[in-house]
Amino acid sequence: MLLYKTNIRGDTMGRIRPTFIKRIAREIVEKYSKELSRDFYKNREFLEDKVKFPNDKMKNRVVGYVTTLVKREMA
Secondary structure (H helix, E strand, O other): OOOOOOOOOOOOOOOOOOHHHHHHHHHHHHHHOOOOOOOHHHHHHHHHHHOOOOOHHHHHHHHHHHHHHHHHHHO
């Protein structure tokens, strides 16, 4: 008999980014594509001066998606 862990919270599924995070990240990549790199920490430092974020959690989520988009472009 196979037993699968059932999880009400959905930890077995992938993480989905909200649309507003994706929209902000795409706008940033369009505007600053030349200055962005594949490194999360460099991008975070660069964007701290360019974009105002309401809190650190949102900043990190946007910068993470920006880094993902830059990596996709370079691939």
